[in-house]
Amino acid sequence: MSNSNYTFEQQHLNEVIEKIKTAQVKTQQEITTVKKDRTDIESGWNDVRIKTSTYENMLDTALSVRQQQQLLMERENNLQHATGRLATLDKLRANPYFARIDFQENGEQNAETIYIGLGSFSDTPDNFLIYDWRAPISSIYYDGGLGKVEYNTPDGLQTADVKLKRQFQIEDGVIVTIFDTDEAVGDQMLLDALSGESDTKMKSIVTTIQKEQNKIIRNTDADLLFVQGAAGSGKTAAVLQRVAYLLYRYRGNLNSGQVILFSPNQLFNDYIDQVLPELGEQNMVQLTYFQYANRRLPKMQVETLQERFEKENPTLRKINGLKGSAKFFDIVTQYAQTLNKKGVHFKDIKFQGAPFFDQQKIAKLYYGYNENYKLGQRINAVKDTLITSLNGRVGNTLKEKWVEEAIQNLTKTEIDSLFGDQPREFASEAKEYNFIARKIVMNAFKPIAKAIRRNRFINFNAQFVQLLKSVPTYINLANWDISEEEWQSHVNEVVRDFKQHRITIADVSIYLYLYDLITGAHGERDIRFVFIDEIQDYSAFQLAFLKFSFPKAKFTMLGDLNQAIFTKENARTLLHELNKLFVSAKTEVVQLTQTYRSTQQITDFSKAILVNGEKITAFNRHGALPTVLVSANQATLATALLNQLAVHNAHEDTTAIITKNLADGQAVADMLAAKQVTATLIKSENQRLASGVLIVPSYLAKGLEFDAVIIWDASKKNYPSEGDRQLLYTIASRAMHQLSVLAYQELTPLLARVSPTLYEVINE
Ligand SMILES: Nc1ncnc2c1ncn2[C@@H]1O[C@H](COP(=O)(O)OP(=O)(O)OP(=O)(O)O)[C@@H](O)[C@H]1O
Numbered sequence: 001m002s003n004s005n006y007t008f009e010q011q012h013l014n015e016v017i018e019k020i021k022t023a024q025v026k027t028q029q030e031i032t033t034v035k036k037d038r039t040d041i042e043s044g045w046n047d048v049r050i051k052t053s054t055y056e057n058m059l060d061t062a063l064s065v066r067q068q069q070q071l072l073m074e075r076e077n078n079l080q081h082a083t084g085r086l087a088t089l090d091k092l093r094a095n096p097y098f099a100r101i102d103f104q105e106n107g108e109q110n111a112e113t114i115y116i117g118l119g120s121f122s123d124t125p126d127n128f129l130i131y132d133w134r135a136p137i138s139s140i141y142y143d144g145g146l147g148k149v150e151y152n153t154p155d156g157l158q159t160a161d162v163k164l165k166r167q168f169q170i171e172d173g174v175i176v177t178i179f180d181t182d183e184a185v186g187d188q189m190l191l192d193a194l195s196g197e198s199d200t201k202m203k204s205i206v207t208t209i210q211k212e213q214n215k216i217i218r219n220t221d222a223d224l225l226f227v228q229g230a231a232g233s234g235k236t237a238a239v240l241q242r243v244a245y246l247l248y249r250y251r252g253n254l255n256s257g258q259v260i261l262f263s264p265n266q267l268f269n270d271y272i273d274q275v276l277p278e279l280g281e282q283n284m285v286q287l288t289y290f291q292y293a294n295r296r297l298p299k300m301q302v303e304t305l306q307e308r309f310e311k312e313n314p315t316l317r318k319i320n321g322l323k324g325s326a327k328f329f330d331i332v333t334q335y336a337q338t339l340n341k342k343g344v345h346f347k348d349i350k351f352q353g354a355p356f357f358d359q360q361k362i363a364k365l366y367y368g369y370n371e372n373y374k375l376g377q378r379i380n381a382v383k384d385t386l387i388t389s390l391n392g393r394v395g396n397t398l399k400e401k402w403v404e405e406a407i408q409n410l411t412k413t414e415i416d417s418l419f420g421d422q423p424r425e426f427a428s429e430a431k432e433y434n435f436i437a438r439k440i441v442m443n444a445f446k447p448i449a450k451a452i453r454r455n456r457f458i459n460f461n462a463q464f465v466q467l468l469k470s471v472p473t474y475i476n477l478a479n480w481d482i483s484e485e486e487w488q489s490h491v492n493e494v495v496r497d498f499k500q501h502r503i504t505i506a507d508v509s510i511y512l513y514l515y516d517l518i519t520g521a522h523g524e525r526d527i528r529f530v531f532i533d534e535i536q537d538y539s540a541f542q543l544a545f546l547k548f549s550f551p552k553a554k555f556t557m558l559g560d561l562n563q564a565i566f567t568k569e570n571a572r573t574l575l576h577e578l579n580k581l582f583v584s585a586k587t588e589v590v591q592l593t594q595t596y597r598s599t600q601q602i603t604d605f606s607k608a609i610l611v612n613g614e615k616i617t618a619f620n621r622h623g624a625l626p627t628v629l630v631s632a633n634q635a636t637l638a639t640a641l642l643n644q645l646a647v648h649n650a651h652e653d654t655t656a657i658i659t660k661n662l663a664d665g666q667a668v669a670d671m672l673a674a675k676q677v678t679a680t681l682i683k684s685e686n687q688r689l690a691s692g693v694l695i696v697p698s699y700l701a702k703g704l705e706f707d708a709v710i711i712w713d714a715s716k717k718n719y720p721s722e723g724d725r726q727l728l729y730t731i732a733s734r735a736m737h738q739l740s741v742l743a744y745q746e747l748t749p750l751l752a753r754v755s756p757t758l759y760e761v762i763n764e
Pocket of ligand 1: 210
């Protein structure tokens with residue numbers, strides 16, 4: 001880069017920064033003025049005279065209250081805007097932009113120059129000194145090299161002739177490097193970004209978004225955007241940028257509360273929660289499927305990731321395969337339809353231990369409505385009738401003995417609180433008695449009203465079991481390789497679990513879907529975008545249920561079929577099943593094959609673990625070969641581990657020792673503690689990531705990345721069969737710069753197919 005270019009750009013940068021500073025001062029002043037205004041209006045409340053003597057007076061009062069409220073709201077809005085603007089200016093001041101493009105639009109005489117940064121900035125209304133990276137025109141920075149490019153605008157497709165693409169690295173107002181490039185985003189800049197160290201928090205990729213990723217980020221047409229991407233291909237990174245993009249694109253009409261991201265575990269939520277704030281946006285709602293289900297069934301204990309992982313067996317896999325299928329979703333839908341005629345299991349609503357509303361009577365009521373009633377209408381009509389009947393029974397209950405006793409036992413404070421603000425003037429003692437008795441009865445009836453409102457007159461547990469029992473009438477179990485006995489004994493197990501208030505993650509979706517059908521729930525219609533990461537671990541049933549639960553949302557699903565550690569082979573049919581759920585014209589599939597996380601050596605090694613895997617292309621960044629040490633001596637492995645950690649620690653790298661399960665993790669943690677090596681054992685997804693050495697059970701490593709990964713005990717015993725292949729791939733692909741494999745006695749056969757040229761054998 002010539003000196004004159006550098007001087008020009010630094011000078012331009014200085015000018016922009018000066019203008020940002022001026023804007024900061026101005027905005028700060030605005031904020032101070034609005035705050036003062038707000039205080040003045042608030043103290044103005046005292047001047048609003050409440051006059052209620054005539055109708056006109058009341059109207060007057062209401063009008064002035066309304067006026068005050070409007071003034072306040074206006075100030076509140078101004079304040080919010082100004083605060084948002086100041087936050088953007090603060091960000092821009094340190095690092096105003098990262099790219100410049102010169103281009104000529106169709107039919108224009110002169111080339112235009114724009115600078116692109118995290119937010120837009122103009123010194124006068126039409127003079128944009130910085131364009132937001134999400135503005136339509138900024139797309140050309142990410143999409144192509146020099147020459148003719150197309151970009152989407154709200155008015156349709158535009159073309160431009162790009163003359164110059166310049167990238168900047170700016171630190172504290174000083175240009176550190178300038179690259180001119182004729183590619184989309186220069187490789188050098190990407191390489192610099194990828195060579196850095198890992199962090200306990202994911203960072204935004206705004207300066208180096210790749211063309212394919214940009215497509216995902218800016219897609220607004222698809223109802224279902226399905227991204228199949230290799231491990232480390234930036235699915236998560238791109239999708240977070242996409243959230244920021246959508247919030248910008250639909251600003252004013254979309255807020256972060258209308259966007260939900262389902263993530264694989266809580267640890268991952270913690271890992272990504274800085275990206276949107278870094279981009280100047282608020283985080284969307286982040287949930288795991290477990291949390292979503294658990295929130296709706298607070299009295300049940302939903303199976304945890306660890307339980308799910310450690311409980312696996314072949315029969316259960318077949319049964320869960322069936323329960324997770326789209327077919328099963330149809331079965332539940334059909335079963336619920338039969339309930340319109342008969343079959344709902346009712347429960348008494350009890351009061352003081354005895355039936356208050358008897359289940360037979362409720363059943364009669366429920367099935368007494370005409371046959372055009374839908375399930376939701378039936379239940380609502382029953383609820384209305386029961387509430388009316390409850391209110392009607394208050395009067396008859398006043399004279400009951402327990403009420404009399406309750407009144408006699410009242411303390412003075414209790415009596416006072418029952419009266420509340422009510423003047424204690426009654427025409428007779430009987431009237432006063434009735435007043436208190438009514439209060440007591442109504443209080444005592446509150447739990448009944450609550451039980452009615454919460455549909456407690458339906459026995460959902462029994463209903464669910466009944467559904468499971470009737471499954472063989474809908475399908476031939478043999479087609480799913482399940483025998484009648486296996487199914488029956490599974491149903492018994494579910495019943496046993498229910499008695500202990502436990503439910504598996506496979507059942508929870510079925511349970512909730514059945515519940516929603518019976519109660520006529522219409523889903524959360526306010527949610528506009530749903531993102532599901534690590535889609536391969538969801539069953540078709542869960543996805544169908546999520547679609548049902550968020551009927552107005554557009555879906556973005558990201559996953560890697562190579563990493564299906566829970567659903568295994570079922571993941572392959574997922575895409576096919578999804579086709580049935582979404583209109584295919586509104587479905588788009590994007591494939592990301594280029595991986596960015598790992599060095600070429602680590603990617604080549606990891607990908608060799610797979611058989612018939614999805615396509616993966618390594619990024620041209622080089623590092624050491626992965627190492628493999630097999631030993632029949634535990635002490636040798638322990639020493640190798642300690643040596644490896646010492647090397648990583650000297651480089652201040654974050655190292656994850658990934659063990660198959662928690663028990664192994666605990667054993668490694670104890671061993672390290674005995675050697676005075678500091679390490680954090682991640683026992684559950686509710687923990688926080690820390691820098692330094694981490695010990696992570698395999699099923700919690702999803703979506704995360706570390707400078708170095710040590711696979712602890714990749715032995716035949718731990719990873720004996722085909723079923724572990726995708727898990728092993730997932731673990732290996734967490735490493736960015738260094739991967740080491742340690743195995744006790746005999747290496748897993750899954751690594752046996754990896755060519756010896758792809759790793760270095762460490763001899764004992
Ligand atoms: N365009 C990019 N510029 C810079 N870094 C990138 C880019 N794309 C991806 N990365 C980096 O590559 C790494 C992997 O990205 P990410 O975690 O999003 O991948 P993923 O596809 O979700 O992986 P996995 O399926 O393994 O969880 C991250 O460190 C991310 O910041």
